[in-house]
Amino acid sequence: MTPGNNGPSTPEDDDPFGYLYADGQARGAQPPTGGYGYPNSVSRVRTVGERQYGQQAPSAPYGQVPQQQGAYGRPNAHYAAPETLPGGAPTAPQHQQPAGGSGGRGRGPNTKGLLIGAIAVVAAVVIGIGVAMMNGSPDDKKDDQATAAPSQSQQNTTPSPSSSESGDAEVKLPTIDAKALRLEGGATLASDVKGAKADGGVYVAGFNAVGAKVTWTVNGIKEKGSYRLYVRYGIPGADANATLSVNGTPKTQPLNMKNFGGTPAGDWEKGWQNTWAVVNLTEGTNTIELSCQQGNQCNAVLDQMWLTTDPPA
Template structure:
């Protein structure tokens, strides 16, 4: 076969890189050139070298009935010399006049980025803490040391340290608004059938004397109180004794009965039938006028009045 027509005698002899070796050069192998293929003279299918076609130009097309050119076996693209610019590549700094030097950050004073103003943040935090500490101190200094003062309330039983001594008369006077009267039940104006006794122990009245006989319709006791300096709402407290069974009575103020009876319930749950363990206290709201008022405890129709009376007293409501 002639090299000018069909290339090398065998495919393996048609080495595209033969020009790199001594025996290839001896056989006429040449490097690629601008005129077409490379390798041995007369190699099959000479085509255009890689990179020869310019970017943006249409690729060559084969005429009708003709075969399009194909690359030679093993053909490689044209080598680019190191350091020379590529015709198809443009560096960023050459496009649009982009700066090639680093621009300093705003306010960095010399190209150096500055972090947040930590000094200012620290000063602000210290100011907040100082304000909180000062506020706490002012609140502590301005606290009211009288918060633990007890109110004008009575417990389940009257205190034994009351300064006012029970009056021995059915009429009591209040020295002032803060010093309201207290009286033993035996000193009240006793109605028909009502009497006193001292058989059951536990009464706080002088001599342990209490009022009995209220357990019948029509029985009553009356307390006339004078010297009330201010009209308004008050509480009438009553210390009583029951045999472990709830009782009640009608309470009237200045001749007008309260809508609710005076409840004398077994609040302490004393055993039924045991009079000595049934002493306890209750209270009911009353509206008094300035000056003198008449308070009445009676056993009316529908009341359960089986109770002893020990003491009665007033407190501001």
């Protein structure tokens, strides 16, 4: 192909505005009347309503302009204005009725109602928790009452001194072993019978004769009052007793040295037991005597003596 004029314009060369240019005018371009562009150009302009779906425009021989169904700017016979159709188009602007109710302003979702519902649910939960905390379950009330109110035994029981405290109280008051006693009337020290708790297993023997006596000088009594005098003694499975005197005054009732343990007769080693009696002491120094007098059964041996506070009656 050589450069030059290829002859009449083809549809590919159509330029609707060719008449505005010098080279277009030289090729014979004219302002548009029925069509536009170069001579014999193919016009693709269609009047409103001309095109119908499902139908094919009539074809024309190549190089010929197909018959226009209506002049440009003129109504087409097949065209009908929208307002002439059944139902017609509205002749005046109409306001679309807002959603959410007639005559009112358009509203979105009812967020106010949802918010009120959520607040009501939260309030109900909070109130329920508060009521549960205030009232509690019956089991909780029972537990609280059991914790707050002490039992009857707790109300009526006063603290009692422990064994260590009692021991300390006993230690603070005087104690004495057999060999520290003053012996008279044939009383003597011995250690033949096993089981004595005094130092070295020594005890007082020979107490079974009338006139035998042991004396304990008690020092350091800080307060006047009643005390308990404990005596550890040994018997051969038979009851015994002795006369008890405090500060030179005999007590009307003898010191009871019975066979409380029910030990077998003649068995001195198993016959070790304790007895006690109430004595009234003064502040400072006091004397306590045990003696075998007429009418006493004095077949016993003496091991230790000690004082404790006399519990109230």
